[in-house]
Amino acid sequence: MADVRDNHWVLNGSKTFISNGIHADLVIVVARTTPEGGAHGMSLLVVERGMEGFERGRNLDKIGQKAQDTAELFFRDVRVPKENLLGELNGAFIHLMTNLAQERITIAVAAIAGAERLLEITTQYVKEREAFGRPLAKLQHVRFEIAELATECAVTRAFLDRCIEEHANGSLDAVHASMAKWWATELQKRVADRCLQLHGGYGYMTEYPIAKAFTDGRIQTIYGGTTEIMKEIIGRSLLA
Numbered sequence: 001m002a003d004v005r006d007n008h009w010v011l012n013g014s015k016t017f018i019s020n021g022i023h024a025d026l027v028i029v030v031a032r033t034t035p036e037g038g039a040h041g042m043s044l045l046v047v048e049r050g051m052e053g054f055e056r057g058r059n060l061d062k063i064g065q066k067a068q069d070t071a072e073l074f075f076r077d078v079r080v081p082k083e084n085l086l087g088e089l090n091g092a093f094i095h096l097m098t099n100l101a102q103e104r105i106t107i108a109v110a111a112i113a114g115a116e117r118l119l120e121i122t123t124q125y126v127k128e129r130e131a132f133g134r135p136l137a138k139l140q141h142v143r144f145e146i147a148e149l150a151t152e153c154a155v156t157r158a159f160l161d162r163c164i165e166e167h168a169n170g171s172l173d174a175v176h177a178s179m180a181k182w183w184a185t186e187l188q189k190r191v192a193d194r195c196l197q198l199h200g201g202y203g204y205m206t207e208y209p210i211a212k213a214f215t216d217g218r219i220q221t222i223y224g225g226t227t228e229i230m231k232e233i234i235g236r237s238l239l240a
């Protein structure tokens with residue numbers, strides 16, 4: 001919540017889970033600037049490191065993505081100069097709607113790239129690992145697993161390529177970005193799980209890349225808008 005006083009805003013509130021919140025020198029806060037304005041009463045305020053009342057909590061302990069920090073941010077009577085308003089007053093909703101599609105497509109691209117890499121690692125692994133005197137790759141079940149995952153990745157990539165083209169020419173809408181986000185990240189999760197299974201016990205060992213990918217990738221269906229929220233956006237557009 002931010003109240004306007006003279007030539008600055010007075011910002012109060014907090015936000016849990018901010019990627020790179022510890023390292024960031026500059027954070028963009030979505031603050032309510034017109035209490036009765038609903039979705040159209042929020043603005044983007046740029047808060048700078050060192051502003052009085054702007055504090056960070058601890059670096060949160062996650063199950064994956066250990067190299068990246070995730071922080072809690074606290075704002076107590078932070079005086080934000082009026083010129084730190086980003087974009088239009090009460091325009092946060094529109095600004096976010098315009099740019100969220102890009103964030104979602106970025107997450108989807110990381111998801112398909114991650115899934116394809118896991119498939120590559122696992123394809124190599126099942127060719128090398130022997131069980132009952134022959135490589136795992138000789139077992140029909142294993143070949144079917146790899147075939148299914150490869151097909152799902154190829155189909156997903158085709159849809160994503162179309163979304164990237166749309167993004168490049170400025171026509172990607174929120175619905176298609178949401179479809180790409182939930183579908184590609186759920187695929188990544190499925191691929192990580194099934195590839196880990198194909199590694200057997202070694203898949204559970206942190207020294208194997210598949211184990212790290214399993215925990216690192218788990219967040220993908222949660223941040224940037226959960227799978228359920230993506231489906232809400234798509235469902236609403238179809239059933240309004």
Ligand SMILES: Cc1cc2nc3c(=O)[nH]c(=O)nc-3n(C[C@H](O)[C@H](O)[C@H](O)COP(=O)(O)OP(=O)(O)OC[C@H]3O[C@@H](n4cnc5c(N)ncnc54)[C@H](O)[C@@H]3O)c2cc1C
Binds near residue numbers: 227
């Ligand atoms: C590592 C990490 C980094 C993050 N980085 C950032 C960041 O940089 N910036 C930022 O703004 N946020 C960030 N987040 C926050 C993230 O976007 C949220 O955690 C996520 O959107 C889910 O919100 P929530 O945690 O409040 O879950 P909740 O909203 O409590 O959801 C709990 C469950 O209920 C479901 N649910 C909630 N509402 C509905 C609904 N209407 N219909 C159906 N199901 C519903 C959700 O899908 C979920 O499964 C980060 C989170 C994590 C864990």
